[in-house]
Amino acid sequence: MTIKLEIRNQHRCFDGTQSYYQHHSEVIGLPMRFSVYAPPQAGKQRLPVLFFLAGLTCTEETFMIKAGAQRYAAELGLVLVSMDTSPRNTGIPGEGDDWEIGAGAGFYLDATQAPWSQYFRMESYLTQELYRIILEQFPVNPEQVGITGHSMGGHGALTLALRHPELYRSVSAFAPIAAPASCPWGEKAFSLYLGESPEDWHQHDATALIAAGHHLPTTPLIDQGMADPFLAKQLHPDYLVAACEQAGQPITLRRHADYDHSYFFISTFIEDHLRHHHTVLTLDQMDG
Numbered sequence: 001m002t003i004k005l006e007i008r009n010q011h012r013c014f015d016g017t018q019s020y021y022q023h024h025s026e027v028i029g030l031p032m033r034f035s036v037y038a039p040p041q042a043g044k045q046r047l048p049v050l051f052f053l054a055g056l057t058c059t060e061e062t063f064m065i066k067a068g069a070q071r072y073a074a075e076l077g078l079v080l081v082s083m084d085t086s087p088r089n090t091g092i093p094g095e096g097d098d099w100e101i102g103a104g105a106g107f108y109l110d111a112t113q114a115p116w117s118q119y120f121r122m123e124s125y126l127t128q129e130l131y132r133i134i135l136e137q138f139p140v141n142p143e144q145v146g147i148t149g150h151s152m153g154g155h156g157a158l159t160l161a162l163r164h165p166e167l168y169r170s171v172s173a174f175a176p177i178a179a180p181a182s183c184p185w186g187e188k189a190f191s192l193y194l195g196e197s198p199e200d201w202h203q204h205d206a207t208a209l210i211a212a213g214h215h216l217p218t219t220p221l222i223d224q225g226m227a228d229p230f231l232a233k234q235l236h237p238d239y240l241v242a243a244c245e246q247a248g249q250p251i252t253l254r255r256h257a258d259y260d261h262s263y264f265f266i267s268t269f270i271e272d273h274l275r276h277h278h279t280v281l282t283l284d285q286m287d288g
Ligand SMILES: N[C@@H](CCC(=O)N[C@@H](CS)C(=O)NCC(=O)O)C(=O)O
Pocket: 054, 055, 056, 057, 058, 062, 066, 099, 150, 151, 152, 261, 262, 263
């Protein structure tokens, strides 16, 4: 059955359309919101599509408002999709009290622990329900799907691509939480969402997944600012690079002096990421 979408807002943008949607999510059991940028080419053909997963405290609006990606998506003919970072208004006591857990902090996994497990099912939401909505209701090519994200969303992009390589062909990340089982953000979220078993945590940790033999579908592009205040304690891109070297997984990690964790950093390098995804996705098309 086609999932009914409510359009909340629509705006002309670089001759394409920026839209905000809400729908009842069967997977989550509550309304969910997402945003789509359809470039001007969207009326004429099926286009490559890029999912952007935002970080802690963000919503489906943050990337579309702050990254400045539409100018390049319009040039390349790339559909952009972003989504809220968690279920909201679940009724779970204190769900909005702590920015590192609960509302705005879904960590792109399916929680197994009460009370979160009832609604916090972001992995299933993204890989099943939202994925199907985008493929069925938007002019995208199902063979040309990429995934990227920032911080918690960079963790989401890497882990979802590692866990579902058949769904995503191109992968990138900005300042990802690259080893969440080994940092305070991840330890806190994983213990509350997944319980205390290290094996369960490692199923959602990009570094551990690579070490366990999972592969990314194509070489990921990762950008990291060296003035990022979260770098030393939370992000650990070096752990990911070491695991990739050990496993023979190619990876491109670019370290940028003086850049921090903000959308000023993302907006500086978003063009490179969109071009990376477009190149990988359209090369696959030509090869295939
Ligand atoms: N709320 C935190 C910062 C959280 C934060 O930096 N979130 C990142 C993702 S991890 C973000 O993108 N924030 C939204 C924004 O910059 O607009 C603080 O006050 O230190």
